[in-house]
Amino acid sequence: xxxxxxxxxxxxxxxxxxxxxxxxxxxxxxxxxxxxxxxxxxxxxxxxxxxxxxxxxxxxxxxxxxxxxxxxxxxxxxxxxxxxxxxxxxxxxxxxxxxxxxxxxxxxxx
Amino acid sequence: xxxxxxxxxxxxxxxxxxxxxxxxxxxxxxxxxxxxxxxxxxxxxxxxxxxxxxxxxxxxxxxxxxxxxxxxxxxxxxxxxxxxxxxxxxxxxxxxxxxxxxxxxxxxxxxxxxx
Numbered sequence: 382x383x384x385x386x387x388x389x390x391x392x393x394x395x396x397x398x399x400x401x402x403x404x405x406x407x408x409x410x411x412x413x414x415x416x417x418x419x420x421x422x423x424x425x426x427x428x429x430x431x432x433x434x435x436x437x438x439x440x441x442x443x444x445x446x447x448x449x450x451x452x453x454x455x456x457x458x459x460x461x462x463x464x465x466x467x468x469x470x471x472x473x474x475x476x477x478x479x480x481x482x483x484x485x486x487x488x489x490x491x
Numbered sequence: 492x493x494x495x496x497x498x499x500x501x502x503x504x505x506x507x508x509x510x511x512x513x514x515x516x517x518x519x520x521x522x523x524x525x526x527x528x529x530x531x532x533x534x535x536x537x538x539x540x541x542x543x544x545x546x547x548x549x550x551x552x553x554x555x556x557x558x559x560x561x562x563x564x565x566x567x568x569x570x571x572x573x574x575x576x577x578x579x580x581x582x583x584x585x586x587x588x589x590x591x592x593x594x595x596x597x598x599x600x601x602x603x604x605x606x
Contacts, residue, residue, distance in 0.1 A: 424599050471595075481534035
């Protein structure tokens, strides 16, 4: 079992819709969770982080964390074509390493 | 504030050679982590340096090594290059030790091709 798992996609949504990206992790002791966005040919860019159970909102982005289910998600409201990218979920394990999922490719169609 | 700077941007080497990659963290950041990114394996953790000491290491062979200088700049070295070492090597810096919930900020990476 991989430490951090994501659906690879591609996930295709129409412009203006809500995109929902999901991630599960295996280390029950993990405390810190991150979402990075990576455009093709570019490096990962931090867009959200969450440490506590529940929701955290920042503009059009909402991160949701459920530690009991070992599940973290990212919602993108009013999706725009410029949101088309690969979204990487990252989790610190108890060994102190930031482990990345394989990423979910998002495509927002005009 | 300048971001994380990695040099060189592109590198072409042949099997058996060695290579050194450089990373300058964001000013004030004391921790540098290195990752390898390939289409098949995704982002994989190589190692982390803080206060000139390796604090954490991923599952890579001893051919991969690194160091950190007193100004927090870091170098990564790969000896006896293999074809499978072709990848994007990313450096990330954080204010304090990674693993304590610190946010990592990535550089543009060095694209290494081994022929």
